[in-house]
Amino acid sequence: MILEIKDVFKSFQQPGAGSLDVLTHINLSLSPGQTLAITGQSGSGKTTLLSLIAGLDNPDKGQVILDGQNLCGMTESRLSQYRAMKIGIVFQQFHLMPHLSALENISLPLEILRQKNIQEQTRAMLEKVGLNDRRHHLPGQLSGGECQRVAIARALIIRPALLLADEPTGNLDIETGEKVAQLLFDLVEKENKTLILVTHNPNLARRCQKIRNLEQGRLI
Numbered sequence: 001m002i003l004e005i006k007d008v009f010k011s012f013q014q015p016g017a018g019s020l021d022v023l024t025h026i027n028l029s030l031s032p033g034q035t036l037a038i039t040g041q042s043g044s045g046k047t048t049l050l051s052l053i054a055g056l057d058n059p060d061k062g063q064v065i066l067d068g069q070n071l072c073g074m075t076e077s078r079l080s081q082y083r084a085m086k087i088g089i090v091f092q093q094f095h096l097m098p099h100l101s102a103l104e105n106i107s108l109p110l111e112i113l114r115q116k117n118i119q120e121q122t123r124a125m126l127e128k129v130g131l132n133d134r135r136h137h138l139p140g141q142l143s144g145g146e147c148q149r150v151a152i153a154r155a156l157i158i159r160p161a162l163l164l165a166d167e168p169t170g171n172l173d174i175e176t177g178e179k180v181a182q183l184l185f186d187l188v189e190k191e192n193k194t195l196i197l198v199t200h201n202p203n204l205a206r207r208c209q210k211i212r213n214l215e216q217g218r219l220i
């Protein structure tokens with residue numbers, strides 16, 4: 001198993017109100033090569049679940065085990081190292097570095113991991129997402145869909161064992177969205193990686209081997 005989630009709970013204190021149980025009794029296991037789509041209404045907890053899987057937040061109860069290691073309880077520095085090696089994340093709000101160019105945002109994970117051939121790998125990835133002619137733009141100088149493609153390129157560039165994508169084609173036109181989706185599925189198929197895709201798009205969800213709906217805190 002690349003990912004095991006065991007009986008995870010997460011609630012948030014609501015501003016001005018009581019606490020909200022966003023996730024209750026979440027269980028999930030995925031092996032290499034598997035693809036899972038998570039659907040569910042706005043506010044159902046999809047992004048919250050991805051944050052727990054990425055170790056960006058801790059569950060109140062339960063375990064998140066990535067490639068045999070329990071993320072809960074790892075020190076912050078060990079966790080960021082582990083995350084950098086194993087997980088590619090495409091955030092719903094992109095979270096690009098505003099002061100870095102498209103090219104620099106994409107190559108950053110390679111720099112952090114001190115990989116070789118950074119220039120060549122970044123060039124090839126810029127080509128794949130169709131942003132070669134925008135490579136020196138800062139995120140503020142790019143369109144929403146261009147930022148989204150930078151975010152996807154940055155997630156894919158380390159060829160992570162686990163790829164988490166939160167509405168990865170939400171800002172893209174049909175044709176570009178199709179190209180970008182193909183990049184995600186290509187990585188999974190050719191390199192036996194694992195993909196968790198959050199989407200409201202039924203056509204995209206159907207391309208995954210499994211579909212789970214988040215409803216009232218549970219994966220159905």
Ligand SMILES: Nc1ncnc2c1ncn2[C@@H]1O[C@H](COP(=O)(O)OP(=O)(O)OP(=O)(O)O)[C@@H](O)[C@H]1O
Binds near residue numbers: 015020
């Ligand atoms: N830090 C927080 N503090 C309080 N409430 C939060 C916090 N983060 C999320 N929530 C609440 O938890 C619920 C789930 O949020 P989440 O972002 O996971 O939803 P989502 O399924 O990703 O929705 P969307 O489809 O709109 O992106 C929401 O009702 C949200 O208001």
Ligand SMILES: [Mg+2]
Binds near residue numbers: 046047092166
């Ligand atoms: Mg969300």
